[in-house]
Amino acid sequence: MSQDTAQLSCQELVELVTDYFEGALPPGEHARFEAHVERCRGCGVYLEQMRTTIRLLGHLPVDELPAGAELELLEAFRGWRSC
Amino acid sequence: MAVAGSTEAQLLEALRAGDEAAFAQLVREYQPSLVRVARIYVSTQAAAEEVAAETWLAVLNGLDRFEGRSSLKTWIFRILTNIAKTRAQRDGRTLPFSALQDPGRVPEAALDADRFLDPQHPRWPGHWAVRPEPWPEDALIAAETQAVVAEAIEALPPAQRAVISLRDVEGWSSEEVRNALELSETNQRVLLHRARSKVRRALESYLGEDT
Secondary structure (H helix, E strand, O other): OHHHHHOOOHHHHHHHHHHHHOOOOOHHHHHHHHHHHHHOHHHHHHHHHHHHHHHHHHOOOOOOOOHHHHHHHHHHHHHHHOO | OOOOOOOHHHHHHHHHOOOHHHHHHHHHHHHHHHHHHHHHHOOOHHHHHHHHHHHHHHHHHHHHHOOOOOOHHHHHHHHHHHHHHHHHHHOOOOOOOHHHHOHHHOOOOOOOHHHEOOOOOOOOOOOEOOOOOOOOHHHHOOHHHHHHHHHHHHOOOHHHHHHHHHHHHOOOOHHHHHHHHOOOHHHHHHHHHHHHHHHHHHHHHHHOOOO
């Protein structure tokens, strides 16, 4: 293919995954990224793993506030309100 | 994301009226993130918690002056950032501002170079030397896998940890994170990318153990 010289290597591609997800790649780069993933099994798996990683992050329970911390802050709130 | 169930205007009104439930709701929503962001600037968890507590007081005292030119969330995080910077200065901490302002200065690859063939390789330059293998679907929903993700986040440098927590765990938009942390678009992406890459690596090393 004539665009061979402009191809992304796998090593370059893994650094562009977030830019790709965020829609931050310039159009040409975006097309090269997708063309690469289409014919490279390793990068296809890698991209899927990054998607899975993001999905798992989204399912993490959001940190709970320790009860003591909340009470202290509410205490401060009452102090403020009575000023 | 607004605090669940009420609009920002309603929330503000309730806070100004001294409604404790409204304050409790706000605290539950933002306190963990405030502490995480404060950790970018101060060196201990205890100091970060103090910064967050100080922030809440400043928020309450500033409520009447808040004009809604930014979102309440952005405003709260700006206050936090200012207090955290002051605190860091007072503690004589050399501020790792470059972590936010120039994270790309120190290169950090998503994967070790030995995962790839040499960039000068005659036939497959920079191609996979060790290809990633698909993960077993059933392992992904296991509680242990969740624990691996949580541990990987905790192990990140503070700026990366704050960005990935806000974006991917809490579901903030890129713009909200940029505003709260005063980050450029590019720098936010760099931090997010590094953080996600490391969490993926932790998952790969955990899920690949049995194969």
